[in-house]
Amino acid sequence: MSKQVALVTGAAGGFGSAIGRSLHDVGYHVVLADISQQRLEALSEHLGASSRYTYMVMDVCDIAQVQAVADTIQANVGENINVLVNNAGILEKNYCLQDTGPPAADKIFDVNLKGCFNCTSVLSRKMAKQRYGRIINIASIAGVWGASGGSAYAASKAGLIKASESWARELGPLNIVVTAVAPGICKTNMFGQFINVEKASASENASKLEKSMVPSGRFGTPEDIAEVVTFLATCKTTFINGTVIEMDGGMRVGQI
Helix, strand or coil, X not given: CCCCEEEECCCCCHHHHXXXXXXXXXXXXXXXXXXXXHHHHHHXXXXXCCCCEEEEECCCCCHHHHXXXXXXXXXXXXXXXXXXXXXXXXXXXXXXXXXXXXXXXXXXXXXXXXXXXXXHHHHHHHHHHHCCEEEEEEXXXXXXXXXXXXXXXXXXXXXXXXXXXXXXXXXXXXXXXXXXXXXXXXXXXXXXXXXXXXXXXXXXXXXXXXXXXXXXXXXXXXXXXXXXXXXXXXXXXXXXXCCEEXXXXXXXXXXX
């Protein structure tokens, strides 16, 4: 394929690194952006040397930084940025009866929702000029059915789902396809905030726990999410615009 450029935010996390590798493997030049220089350096060692990886420090909450990174990509990597994966996100357990709830909510909304608005605003303008783009937002199943102790996280992801559907309506006529992926429980750094890690550490316990919670018999992996993101980035059809793909192994329907 001709030179295609993808920008992945929150690239040093579990989902981000898997998505970056998957897009690279199908031919994209992948710009891996993260707020932490140290984590990007570790990611570079993990992924290995390749001329089609570019690492950039970026705070998605700072729209000036997002604009600067986008301009640098166009100047040094490729004139057209074809794919944006809004993956940067944080999760902090908080309960409405705790004093820490509101401050934690502000931080979560800033990263999970405002950050996506910043990146989408900047990159969609560049995509509009080239009359082509794919914007893929990493939401969460928590944004569909809530999360005890994670109301701010769930609300931020519900907002991202509705923003995705709204952007699909706005940008669809410009040949920019906007979709969202809503993962269920996956084995990433956030895993321990949903599941009792000690309880699930023994292989026998883990197997029983997964089978009891997930009809598919297991929790998700970053590679599961990366495979679907890569499909959304590469598929030719525009008729998938506005779609939200729930990936929870059947957990939601399994509760009915």
